Amino acid sequence: GENVEQHPSTLSVQEGDSAVIKCTYSDSASNYFPWYKQELGKRPQLIIDIRSNVGEKKDQRIAVTLNKTAKHFSLHITETQPEDSAVYFCAASGSGTYKYIFGTGTRLKVLA
Amino acid sequence: DTEVTQTPKHLVMGMTNKKSLKCEQHMGHRAMYWYKQKAKKPPELMFVYSYEKLSINESVPSRFSPECPNSSLLNLHLHALQPEDSALYLCASRRVGTDRNTGELFFGEGSRLTVL
Numbered sequence: 204g205e206n207v208e209q210h211p212s213t214l215s216v217q218e219g220d221s222a223v224i225k226c227t228y229s230d231s232a233s234n235y236f237p238w239y240k241q242e243l244g245k246r247p248q249l250i251i252d253i254r255s256n257v258g259e260k261k262d263q264r265i266a267v268t269l270n271k272t273a274k275h276f277s278l279h280i281t282e283t284q285p286e287d288s289a290v291y292f293c294a295a296s297g298s299g300t301y302k303y304i305f306g307t308g309t310r311l312k313v314l315a
Numbered sequence: 316d317t318e319v320t321q322t323p324k325h326l327v328m329g330m331t332n333k334k335s336l337k338c339e340q341h342m343g344h345r346a347m348y349w350y351k352q353k354a355k356k357p358p359e360l361m362f363v364y365s366y367e368k369l370s371i372n373e374s375v376p377s378r379f380s381p382e383c384p385n386s387s388l389l390n391l392h393l394h395a396l397q398p399e400d401s402a403l404y405l406c407a408s409r410r411v412g413t414d415r416n417t418g419e420l421f422f423g424e425g426s427r428l429t430v431l
Contacts, residue, residue, distance in 0.1 A: 237419065246405065246422040247358065292357050301346055301370050303409075303420060305357035 205230040207295050209306030216283050217314050224309045226293035227275040233295040236269060236276045239305075242289045250291075251278070283313045321406050321423035329431050330396060336426045338389040338406030346370075347389040348407040348420065349381060358405055364389060365411060396430045403427050 206229040216222050228236075237252035253260045253267045253276065260267050264283075269276040280287055293306040319340045328334050338347065346365045350358035363371035364383040372381075378400075380392040389406055404427075407420040 235418065239420075246424050247420075248422070249419045252418065290355075301348075301363045301365055302360065303348070304360065308355075308357050310355075 205233065205295060205297070205302060205304045207293060207304050207306040209293050209309060211309060212307065213310045213312070215312045215314060218283060218285060220283055222278075222280045222283055222287070222311055222313075224278045224291055224293070224311070225275060226277070226295075226306045227273075228295040229274070230295065230297055231274065232297040232299070233274075234298050235296045236267070237294050237296075238265075238267060238278050239292045239294065240289045241292065241308075247292060280311075283311075285313050285315050287311060288313045319406055319408055319421050319423035321404075321426050323426055324424065325427050325429075327429045327431065328393065328396065330398075332396075333392070333394045335393065336391040336404055336406075336428070338391075338423055339387055340408045340421070341387055342408065342421065343386075343410070344408035344421070345386060345411040346409050347383060348405075348409075349389070349391055350405040350407060352403045352405055352425070362391075393428070396428075398430050401428055401430045 208227045234255035238250050239247035240250045241247040251265050251267050253269050264281050266279045291309045296303045322337045348363050349361040352358045360373050361375045362381040367383045378395045382390040403425040405425045406423040409420050
């Protein structure tokens with residue numbers, strides 16, 4: 204079945220630096236790759252997503268890149284701020300299925 | 316309205332109790348999900364309903380019983396739970412398109428369950 208690996212599990216960066224989180228998926232039928240941010244005690248919320256027909260997508264300080272051949276996708280956060288501190292989950296979902304599988308999560312700490 | 320509403324927010328129950336978690340959305344989403352989330356872990360898929368029919372059961376123990384009475388409501392009935400079932404239970408919904416894969420999962424705030 205579908206499996207999504209995510210690295211690193213924890214990441215500490217200085218405020219203003221960039222952060223990169225990587226995910227690898229196993230099911231070649233996956234065609235939708237969202238990223239969720241979950242603050243402590245809160246619900247996961249979508250921050251950016253990408254579909255398999257696109258290689259890169261950017262929204263202000265965050266961007267996602269997709270390499271279909273290698274089956275991996277990455278989240279890039281530039282100019283990090285303390286409020287970016289949270290747990291980030293990648294996910295993968297495929298056409299023809301309702302399954303939506305999450306990666307193991309990355310705890311990002313932005314140090315002021 | 317882009318809200319998924321879950322009740323109760325907190326629930327404490329004994330191992331012999333019967334309780335239910337409720338989830339409601341009015342976005343017209345025809346796919347609804349139950350996830351279980353333990354501390355410092357990702358959401359773990361339990362059940363998916365599509366068009367009010369159970370589409371996915373991820374081999375969840377029968378002490379968890381889902382129900383989808385209509386397109387806006389999703390319930391999770393709990394009976395004879397174990398302490399290890401203590402977790403945050405998240406409901407989510409999403410729009411269904413022709414390829415069943417049309418994007419964002421909208422999550423509720425969750426019901427935090429403690430089993431004594």
